Amino acid sequence: MRLADWVVLVGTLTSIVAYGLYRSRGSNTVDRYLLAGKTMPWYAMALSIMATQASAITFISTTGQSYVDGMRFVQFYFGLPIAMIVICATVVPLFQRAKVYTAYEFLEKRFDAKTRTLASIVFLCQRGLSAGLTIYAPALVLTAILGWPERATTLVMGGVVVTYTVLGGIKAVTWSDVQQMCIIFLGLVVSLVTVIVLLPHSVSFRDAAFLAGAAGRLNAVTTNFDWNDRYNLWSGLLGGTFLFLSYFGCDQSQVQRYLTGKSIEQSRLSLLFNAVAKIPMQAFILFIGAMVFVFYVFIQPPVLFQQTALTRIQSVEGYTGVAADYQSAFDRRRNAASALLDAHHAHDSAGEARGKSDYRAAQAAMDAARSHAAQLVERSGGEKGFSDTNYIFLTFVTRYLPTGIVGLVIAVILAATMSASSGEINSLATVTVVDIYKRYVRRDASDHHYLAASRWATLFWGIYAVVFAGFAGRLGPLIVAVNKVGSLFYGTLLGCFVLAIGIRRVRGTAAFVGMLAGEAAILATAAFTDVSWLWYNVIGCAVVVAVALALTRSASPHYS
Amino acid sequence: MPQPGPVPDQPPPFLRTWRRVYIGVIVYLVLLIAGFFLFTRAYQ
Numbered sequence: 001m002r003l004a005d006w007v008v009l010v011g012t013l014t015s016i017v018a019y020g021l022y023r024s025r026g027s028n029t030v031d032r033y034l035l036a037g038k039t040m041p042w043y044a045m046a047l048s049i050m051a052t053q054a055s056a057i058t059f060i061s062t063t064g065q066s067y068v069d070g071m072r073f074v075q076f077y078f079g080l081p082i083a084m085i086v087i088c089a090t091v092v093p094l095f096q097r098a099k100v101y102t103a104y105e106f107l108e109k110r111f112d113a114k115t116r117t118l119a120s121i122v123f124l125c126q127r128g129l130s131a132g133l134t135i136y137a138p139a140l141v142l143t144a145i146l147g148w149p150e151r152a153t154t155l156v157m158g159g160v161v162v163t164y165t166v167l168g169g170i171k172a173v174t175w176s177d178v179q180q181m182c183i184i185f186l187g188l189v190v191s192l193v194t195v196i197v198l199l200p201h202s203v204s205f206r207d208a209a210f211l212a213g214a215a216g217r218l219n220a221v222t223t224n225f226d227w228n229d230r231y232n233l234w235s236g237l238l239g240g241t242f243l244f245l246s247y248f249g250c251d252q253s254q255v256q257r258y259l260t261g262k263s264i265e266q267s268r269l270s271l272l273f274n275a276v277a278k279i280p281m282q283a284f285i286l287f288i289g290a291m292v293f294v295f296y297v298f299i300q301p302p303v304l305f306q307q308t309a310l311t312r313i314q315s316v317e318g319y320t321g322v323a324a325d326y327q328s329a330f331d332r333r334r335n336a337a338s339a340l341l342d343a344h345h346a347h348d349s350a351g352e353a354r355g356k357s358d359y360r361a362a363q364a365a366m367d368a369a370r371s372h373a374a375q376l377v378e379r380s381g382g383e384k385g386f387s388d389t390n391y392i393f394l395t396f397v398t399r400y401l402p403t404g405i406v407g408l409v410i411a412v413i414l415a416a417t418m419s420a421s422s423g424e425i426n427s428l429a430t431v432t433v434v435d436i437y438k439r440y441v442r443r444d445a446s447d448h449h450y451l452a453a454s455r456w457a458t459l460f461w462g463i464y465a466v467v468f469a470g471f472a473g474r475l476g477p478l479i480v481a482v483n484k485v486g487s488l489f490y491g492t493l494l495g496c497f498v499l500a501i502g503i504r505r506v507r508g509t510a511a512f513v514g515m516l517a518g519e520a521a522i523l524a525t526a527a528f529t530d531v532s533w534l535w536y537n538v539i540g541c542a543v544v545v546a547v548a549l550a551l552t553r554s555a556s557p558h559y560s
Numbered sequence: 561m562p563q564p565g566p567v568p569d570q571p572p573p574f575l576r577t578w579r580r581v582y583i584g585v586i587v588y589l590v591l592l593i594a595g596f597f598l599f600t601r602a603y604q
Contacts, residue, residue, distance in 0.1 A: 074596065081589045085582045093569060213603025220596040233593070265570040268578065275585050279592055 001398070005407030012183065012411035016418070017160075020168050020176040027169030030450045034101055034430050036171035040260040044178050045270035048423070049248075049257050050277065051177035054184055055420035056137035056413040058285060064305075064389035066289025067296075070219040072231045074283045076534070079240025083248060084275035086241075088268040090501055091249045096264050101434045103255040103497075110500040112508030113439070118515055119496055120435035123252055124428060126489035128461060131424040132468025133485070135161060137390075138417040139469065154469045157417065162462030165422040166455050170260055173422045180419045187412035188284060194401055195291045200298050207341055208294040214340060214356050215297075215363050217290040220283065230532045239534035246490030246537055250497050253427035292396050297337050299400075300330050303373045305391035313376040322376065326369035333362035425465060429457035487533045488526060491540020492518040498541060499548050506548045514548030 001009075027033045040048075065073050100106050104123065108116035139153035168176070199208055212218050222232045248254045248271065261267035303326045304310040313319050340355030342348075377386040397409050433454050442449065495518050499506045506514075521543040522536045531539075572581050 078589070078593060081585050085585055088578070089582065209603060216604075218603040219600055221593065221600045223597075263570060265572065269572070272581065272585060276588060279589075283596070 001406060001410075002403045004404045005410070008404055008407030009411045009414075012408070013415060013418075016176060016179055016183075016415050017164060019179055020164060020172045020422075023175045024168035024172035027171055028451070030433075030447050030454060032171065033169035033451055033454055034256070034426075034434075036169070036174060036260040038260060038262050040171070040174055040262065040266070042261065042266040042269035042273070044174050045257050045261055045267065046273035047181040048174040048177035049254060049270060049274050050281075051180045051184070051416065051419050052253060052257065052423045053278070053420075054181070054281070054416060055134050056417040057134065058282075058416070059187075059409075059413050060137055060390050060393055062282065062285045063289035063292060063393035064391070066217065066286040067293045067392045068389055069231075070215075070217040071283065071286040071290060072219045072222050074220050074279065074286055075222070075231050075233055075236035076240055077279045077282050078233065078236035079238065079242070080244045080278050081275035082237070082241045083244035084271045086245060087249045088271055091255075091497070092258065092267045092271070093264050094501060095255065095259060096261070096267060100259070102252050102431050103250055104252070104431065104435050107496065107500055108439075111511050115496065115508050115512045115515070116435060117439070118512060119250075119493055120431050122489050122493055122515075122519070123250075123431055126486055127251065127253055127424055127428055128464050129468055129485045131421060131428065131461065131465035132471075134417060134421045134424060135465055136469040138414045151470055154466060157414070158421075158462065158466030158469060161418050161421040162425070162459060162466070164418060165425045165462060166458045168422065170256060170423075170426055173419065173426055174257065174260065177419045177423070180415050183408075183412050184416055187409055188281075188288070190405055191397075191401075191409060192284070192288050192291065194405060195288060195295055195396075198295055198400055199291075203294070203298070203341070207344075208291060210344060211294050211297060211337055211341070211359075212290040214359055215293065216360075217293050218287075220286075230534055235532060235534045239532075239538055242494060242537035242541055243487060243490060243534065246494040246541075247486065250490065250493035251427075251486075252431050253424050256427045256430060257423070289393065292393060295396070295400070298334060300327070302395070303370060304377070304388050305395045306388040307391075309377045309382055309386065309388065310373075312380050312382065313373060316376050316380045319373075319376060322369055322372045326366060326373070329362050329365035329369055333359060333366060336362050421465065425458055425461045428461040429454050432457040432461070487536040488522055489519070491522055491537040492544055494537060495541040495544025495548075498545055503545070503549070506552050510548040510551040511544075513551055514544040514546075517547040518544035 027036075029037075031037055062073065095103065095106060098106050098109060100109075102120070104116045104120045107119050135158045136150075136154055138157050139150050143150045143153050165173070196205055196208065203211075209218065223234075224232060225234050226232065258267040258270055261270065302310055303323060304313070336355055336358035340352065340359050343351030343355045374386045374388075378384055397406055401409065433450060437453055437457070438445075438450060442453075445453075492515050496511055496515050499511045499514065518540040522540040525531055525536060525539055526533070572578055575581050575584060
């Protein structure tokens with residue numbers, strides 16, 4: 001980082017924080033602090049919803065995911081438009097007309113207090129863990145750039161986020177998100193243009209796409225069905241639909257965004273904007289990762305992208321052999337790529353087939369060397385299941401992007417995190433105060449009292465998230481970890497809302513027991529099977545509905 | 561806590577009904593997946 005980068009970084013972050021604080025003026029009642037007085041227009045909600053998802057994790061992990069596994073992660077989002085339509089048609093008008101502060105408040109109106117409370121607790125557990133991961137991601141950035149310990153950077157970033165969140169209400173968070181997304185879009189375009197410009201002069205954009213495709217990095221759609229395969233068309237359409245139904249229909253961090261809309265129409269438009277824009281945006285980010293892969297076809301990448309792990313294994317027995325294998329494989333891959341491009345330009349089919357075979361064999365050898373290096377990390381006392389996916393894009397940014405743009409990209413990553421974290425912590429505080437504190441502790445206190453309670457709850461959840469962030473590095477690629485944690489709980493919540501909205505004859509106790517059974521089924525599936533986490537939502541939802549229906553049909557007055 | 565005021569429902573600003581908007585989004589999704597499929601095949 002040079003002076004210009006620091007100027008861009010500090011300037012961007014300062015303006016965002018200042019803007020957020022400016023917008024937090026007037027949030028002096030609970031209604032304004034938690035629901036922005038229901039005054040938000042659709043485009044602000046739309047960008048806010050998108051910004052919550054497009055956190056630092058989106059930049060750091062998705063690009064790395066594409067580098068190692070190609071673009072097929074985009075299929076994960078294929079269910080999102082379907083989920084949005086279902087939510088717009090059912091949940092949005094229901095929540096808006098019920099005039100609730102939280103999604104779980106609705107469950108008491110429909111079922112009973114214990115079902116509402118159980119759903120609230122499930123949400124608090126799940127979102128509390130995810131908030132920790134969101135704070136951990138930018139700490140990773142600071143560690144890579146400044147060399148600070150991850151624990152210290154987590155504390156620093158968490159402190160900034162918590163302070164900002166306690167001071168600003170949902171209105172400040174939402175308008176900050178609008179600003180964040182504008183910067184994110186700018187950062188995305190600049191990143192892609194820069195990586196293409198940095199390719200060797202002899203490699204055109206079409207050549208780069210050809211090389212990425214030949215290495216399997218442009219595999220956007222895979223149609224084979226496999227329960228254990230996380231990303232294919234079918235898991236995306238079915239599992240993704242259930243996950244996003246849960247996320248946007250039952251997760252307060254998202255529900256609270258569109259509850260701030262001044263009408264049902266405005267809330268629907270905000271969700272439909274995401275239905276249309278989310279998949280292209282994710283594909284764009286994944287494509288950046290694929291182009292970074294092509295960049296490293298010609299510029300040798302480190303055998304491991306996490307510098308501390310690389311330094312550690314350099315003194316371990318066996319590293320010299322791994323490094324030599326990696327160097328040899330890289331040379332072979334670069335030469336094979338050049339030969340492949342020559343054959344492609346000459347329309348030489350036989351040469352192209354031969355070149356692809358060599359290119360892929362060299363890629364496999366590089367992957368094997370990286371795998372051996374990861375094993376050395378474990379052998380030298382590093383974490384089990386070591387993964388450096390989260391460091392790939394950061395390494396590229398800090399080493400190769402020009403001065404000024406590095407600062408912009410880092411600012412985008414940090415700012416997005418602040419926005420996403422503040423939204424999550426704000427929603428956690430809302431559920432704590434509305435569904436727990438106001439329901440069970442102080443039922444008839446003043447508005448000022450609940451506003452103060454909301455700020456204290458925000459502080460509590462901020463500290464909780466920071467503590468959890470200290471353990472986030474052990475969970476593998478962040479983008480996977482976030483959704484994996486969510487999937488452990490979302491199916492249960494979704495099942496409960498399916499019962500609440502779609503099956504009128506089911507009552508509170510049956511729904512409550514169904515939720516307990518659903519959560520047990522998900523945890524058992526995660527612990528004892530290899531089924532991909534994307535299916536947990538389907539399994540959890542199905543068990544909740546099946547158990548509740550069975551209890552209802554048992555004709556016992558207790559359950560019906 | 562004060563409850564917010566009444567929540568009006570209105571038709572969408574385009575395509576006249578929400579049903580048509582939803583169908584439009586589904587058609588868009590199908591075209592998007594088809595586009596990604598062709599993209600994958602083209603660069604496989």
